[in-house]
Amino acid sequence: MAEYKSKVLIIGSGPAGYTAGIYAARAGLNPVLVSGPQVGGQLTMTTDIENFPGFPEPVSGPQLMENMRLQAQNVGVRIIDDKITEVDFKNRPFVCSSENGNEFRAETVIISTGSSARWLGLESEKKYIGFGVSACATCDGFFYRGKTVAVVGGGNTAAEEAIYLTNFAAKVYLIHRRDSLRADAVMQKRLKENPKIEIIWDSVIDEVLGIEQPLGVTGLKVRNVKTDAVSELVLDGLFIAIGHHPNTDVFKDYIKLDSNGYIITAPDGTATNVEGVFAAGDVQDAKFRQAITSAGSGAMAAMEAEKYLVSQS
Numbered sequence: 001m002a003e004y005k006s007k008v009l010i011i012g013s014g015p016a017g018y019t020a021g022i023y024a025a026r027a028g029l030n031p032v033l034v035s036g037p038q039v040g041g042q043l044t045m046t047t048d049i050e051n052f053p054g055f056p057e058p059v060s061g062p063q064l065m066e067n068m069r070l071q072a073q074n075v076g077v078r079i080i081d082d083k084i085t086e087v088d089f090k091n092r093p094f095v096c097s098s099e100n101g102n103e104f105r106a107e108t109v110i111i112s113t114g115s116s117a118r119w120l121g122l123e124s125e126k127k128y129i130g131f132g133v134s135a136c137a138t139c140d141g142f143f144y145r146g147k148t149v150a151v152v153g154g155g156n157t158a159a160e161e162a163i164y165l166t167n168f169a170a171k172v173y174l175i176h177r178r179d180s181l182r183a184d185a186v187m188q189k190r191l192k193e194n195p196k197i198e199i200i201w202d203s204v205i206d207e208v209l210g211i212e213q214p215l216g217v218t219g220l221k222v223r224n225v226k227t228d229a230v231s232e233l234v235l236d237g238l239f240i241a242i243g244h245h246p247n248t249d250v251f252k253d254y255i256k257l258d259s260n261g262y263i264i265t266a267p268d269g270t271a272t273n274v275e276g277v278f279a280a281g282d283v284q285d286a287k288f289r290q291a292i293t294s295a296g297s298g299a300m301a302a303m304e305a306e307k308y309l310v311s312q313s
């Protein structure tokens with residue numbers, strides 16, 4: 001149990017958090033960063049990353065995040081492996097308490113707690129995450145050129161992901177547990193008009209099928225919820241598009257959230273409704289959700305925190 005005092009406290013160790021740390025440290029703010037339950041963030045769940053600049057060859061998600069952690073430590077970020085469980089943003093300095101009983105007092109806070117993809121919850125799905133199961137078509141669609149994939153979901157995101165994947169895949173199944181989609185009418189029309197897309201209605205996935213060497217997806221066991229009939233689909237990849245859960249529960253008494261739980265930030269920056277508290281990365285971005293956009297907003301948050309501190313001195 002310890003007390004940490006800093007000018008800037010960064011909550012989260014994904015691309016947004018580490019980048020905020022690097023910028024804040026290089027501005028001489030001696031930041032403290034609390035890494036949270038998933039050290040390195042969402043990218044630690046994936047294999048090859050080809051869209052983060054600076055790596056001519058694919059870099060693995062865990063390696064990229066380890067590099068960011070080392071870079072942050074090398075420029076002076078104090079990283080504490082712990083999880084924030086309670087915050088007081090009413091009094092100054094702000095106080096955040098943690099799972100391990102630590103107390104963090106800070107003049108500014110950067111929230112970069114991300115937004116977790118919702119998964120189906122199958123053991124077989126977990127086994128193949130990063131090896132044929134993905135939650136991000138923009139990130140992984142490129143790997144499925146000429147292949148067959150499935151998207152699960154019925155909302156606009158699922159529809160968008162299915163349409164996007166037709167840029168690469170030869171065939172895209174859209175699997176939905178009901179007999180109609182929640183996606184808006186324009187999206188539904190585009191889906192139905194696309195010859196590469198086949199919608200499988202009233203169906204859920206019972207199991208993701210695959211091979212061990214090399215680890216990869218080969219198909220799905222799909223069950224029709226009306227007839228209970230089980231069939232097998234042969235394919236190469238599965239994209240889960242059933243929503244995201246922004247990690248904002250701990251902040252909700254102080255910070256304004258939108259109807260989906262994302263932090264609302266100023267349109268041109270990272271400021272929240274509480275002066276001195278900033279938010280960066282997926283936790284405030286339901287639209288782009290990329291490592292590079294998260295890193296970019298992490299840099300913005302640190303620069304805004306620095307300007308705020310100057311304005312207060």
Ligand SMILES: Cc1cc2nc3c(=O)[nH]c(=O)nc-3n(C[C@H](O)[C@H](O)[C@H](O)COP(=O)(O)OP(=O)(O)OC[C@H]3O[C@@H](n4cnc5c(N)ncnc54)[C@H](O)[C@@H]3O)c2cc1C
Binds near residue numbers: 017035083290
């Ligand atoms: C399977 C998969 C593959 C992907 N592939 C790519 C890709 O190829 N390219 C790409 O650009 N993007 C990819 N993405 C998206 C990318 O991972 C995210 O956009 C990015 O990680 C968001 O960064 P972030 O820092 O905002 O949040 P995250 O990476 O989600 O990090 C959030 C951090 O907050 C911490 N945290 C949460 N709650 C607390 C708390 N209470 N206290 C302290 N800390 C807390 C967590 O431990 C974590 O460290 C992929 C995502 C997934 C799921």
